[in-house]
Amino acid sequence: MTPDNIIDVSEADFEYEVIEYSQNTPVVVDFWAAWCQPCKVLAPMLEKLVKETAGAIRLARVNVDENPNLAIRFGVRSIPAVKAFSGGQIVGEFTGVQPESRLREFLSRIQPPSPAGLALEHALSLLNQEQWAEAEPILREVLEQMPGNPPALLGLARALLAQGKAREAHNILSAFPASREFANAQTLLPLAKAMEDLRHHQPGEEPDEQSAAYWNAIRLAARGRIPLALDGLLDLLRQDRRNDPVRLTILGLLEVLGDDNPQTRSYRRELASILF
The missing domain is CATH 3.40.30.10 (Glutaredoxin)
Structure with a gap:
């Protein structure tokens, strides 16, 4: 003291x-x-x-x-x-x-903003602009100064998933601390798990068209092509709106984009029109 x-x-x-x-x-x-x-x-x-x-x-x-x-x-x-x-x-x-x-x-x-706090704000702004690779090292530096900081952890998980780095993202999300961001982290988990499972699903080896379309969307998401992935997943959900894996993956991708991304609002409206 x-x-x-x-x-x-x-x-x-x-x-x-x-x-x-x-x-x-x-x-x-x-x-x-x-x-x-x-x-x-x-x-x-x-x-x-x-x-x-x-x-x-x-x-x-x-x-x-x-x-x-x-x-x-x-x-x-x-x-x-x-x-x-x-x-x-x-x-x-x-x-x-x-x-x-x-x-x-x-x-x-x-609390007045610290250098680490200002860096976190900058990194989150980069995420909202879909500058995933630029945000990642800043978030890692923030976490060195503020270990376990929930907004920084969530931001890093988003950046990693947008770059297809699913294993590290899954590790972060699986051990996420109790916080205001915990629910957001839980929303990302199904997406992280699906990306990790990609290695078991090679193109051309799926049993049906729906499965092939789903894993193609996950593949696109892992390459950072999130809008294309969302378009494909929404098409699948239109065919069967009770398809929970597809719905949860969509929610995960919207979480990656973030609520401040204009695309998120548009996709949420489209999702709601399908489900309700």
């Missing part, structure tokens, strides 16, 4: 250590008391996540029994209560114990 990063504050020094300090660095204030059991659950999670910011966020702890005027001043009616300050103002708050994923999201909203 670094004393400047995680501190105890009182009525005497709150103005300087929180209000003034927040002009340059966001400060998260944890209002707690020794008798409060939920406070003892929340505190170590907050400390862990604030430490991970390496000084980008300060955690200030206020014992409400010892500093009742601060609790009154900031309208604390139940604890644990957490309030985030930036520029001398409250910019976020919550009450009660929250899961770690919610805490990460809360802190991410107030």
Whole structure:
């Protein structure tokens, strides 16, 4: 623990250590008391996540029994209560114990962008432009600086799948951490599995036309020709809208493209018109 990063504050020094300090660095204030059991659950999670910011966020702890005027001043009616300050103002708050994923999201909203965070934004922008190969090394570098970062992991899996690198993508998706991006990762898994299975399906060896068309679409997707792959898969779904492998593969490819890609919106409308 670094004393400047995680501190105890009182009525005497709150103005300087929180209000003034927040002009340059966001400060998260944890209002707690020794008798409060939920406070003892929340505190170590907050400390862990604030430490991970390496000084980008300060955690200030206020014992409400010892500093009742601060609790009154900031309208604390139940604890644990957490309030985030930036520029001398409250910019976020919550009450009660929250899961770690919610805490990460809360802190991410107030944390100033780091070089790795800016690089991640750039890489995700490249993905939205379908510049898969250009995004991949940036995402790998981001993950070296922020190991296990869910948006970076998801972005790397998308980049890998668009380049036909299914095995590594499958490994990432199979061990994906619990996070807001977990559902997106699950959507990509059937596509990764299908691409991995390509080696068992050589052209001209399929038992019927539908199977041949399906594996041809997977082959196109592995070569980065996603729109052609989607066109073929949608044709198959029109023939049998109960074909779950085809439907799940389509959803995986749309996840690779990303929601900000104009093609995704068009293909989703087409998919909906077939299914409903």
